[in-house]
Amino acid sequence: MILILGIPDEAPVARAIAAAEADGIDHIVFDQRDHLAANLMLTLDPIAGWRGTLSHPKGTVDLASVSGVYVRLMDERFLPDIVDLPADAPKRLRSARFHALLHDWLNVAPIRIASRPRSMLSNMSKTYQARIIRHCGFAIPExxxxxxxxxxxxxxxxxxxxxxxxxxxxxxxxxxxxxxxxxxxxxxxxxxxxxxxxxxxKVRGHDVRVHVVGRQTFATAIRSDATDYRYARRQSADDAKLTAIELPLATRATCIALSGALDLPFTGIDLRISPSGEVFCFEANPCPAYSYYESQTGVPIATALMRWLAGEK
Incomplete structure (x- = not known):
């Protein structure tokens, strides 16, 4: 069974749920907005390992039955029902403890997780991540x-x-x-x-976003006059044009190697291909908003993610 953690009506989570339903993949959704009504209990058995339950308004999940987890949690400090509370408010403290324990389990559970909170931390420092990017074989801009x-x-x-x-x-x-x-x-x-x-x-060339799911890659070429194509209409008055493409085998292999080096089995890698064909990498997004690219190109990222979490190689 797959556990999906997040806000169900946020586009990436909604697409993941729809993909699981379409494929008949057994799954359960934990709506993060239920955090104050949720309870998490964990035990560590010296033989059986981690055991526990996650109880929430829609049911109780036996964590031993979970084979994969899609993690799309927002920073709990900004959840609507506690964002305006003081730092020492009981509800805020309870939420922090709940999420800390949930992260502890996600960091050590011996199952497929996209992606572990500890691994997502690599994106907190662009310079740290750039060293890993260069080590894996991509060029980085000066x-x-x-x-x-x-x-x-x-x-x-x-x-x-x-x-x-x-x-x-x-x-x-x-x-x-x-x-x-x-x-x-x-x-x-x-x-x-x-x-x-x-x-x-600034590197001359065109942008490519690559989503890595396990050992699969889904590449999207972006054409835009904007400096940041995510805000193309604001910066250039025209929307970015997205097209699904196939990357050379060597570039795909480097993306997969980078995903592995960062321990991010699901990641969005931002590339720019120079006119000479040199591949520059800007960063690897540890929790990509893939829905934007999927909705524009039709590439089956959500389906691939759900199938990978369900055990597909």
Missing amino acids: TLVTNDPDAVLAFVAKCAADGDDVVYKSVSGTRSIVQTFGPADQDRLSRIRWCPTQFQR
């Missing part, structure tokens, strides 16, 4: 992480001398909009003294 405005100006001048722009974004796992560095940014550059930021030489 990068500067700094809180020194003068260092940024020198980097921008260096790239400009070669005819290249510079883009910037958050160095952490916090979602940010990738922007091209311009005059307005130079005027407010002093602000980075309190917020180290990642600057990169």
Whole structure:
């Protein structure tokens, strides 16, 4: 049986549920919004290993019967029923303990999990993840992480001398909009003294998002004039154009190797293919919002994910 953890009407979770239903895969959904009414009990048997139950308003799950888990949990601190409560409020403390125990189980359960909370932490540092990306064989753009405005100006001048722009974004796992560095940014550059930021030489070419599910890959080519195609309409007034493609075998193999190195059996890898064919990798998303790509191209990511969690190789 597959356990699906998340908000059922959020698009990635909804598509996963629909895929499991369409394939007749035994599954149960835990609606994270029921967190205050849920109870999790775990025991560690020296012979049988982890045992436990997850009880919630729609039933009780024997965790020993779970063979795979799709994890799409939001940060519990921002759940609607506790977001406005003080830090020491009993409901907030209970929720934190519940989620901490759930994460403990997800981190050690000897089953297929997409993906373990401990593994998702690699995305909290772009620089840490970049070392792993490069070790696996992908190129990474020339990068500067700094809180020194003068260092940024020198980097921008260096790239400009070669005819290249510079883009910037958050160095952490916090979602940010990738922007091209311009005059307005130079005027407010002093602000980075309190917020180290990642600057990169802008790579010419086209974007490709690769979703890895186990040992399968699903690639989508993106055509857009925007710096960050996720916000194409805001940045360029036109929607991005998405097309399903087949990547060369070597690139697919490197994506699978990167997924394995990060212990993220389900991940969204952001690539850019240069005009010369060199493959650059920006990052690996540990909990990808794959529904956007699936809805635009029809590639069966949700089906592949549910089948992998159910035990398919």
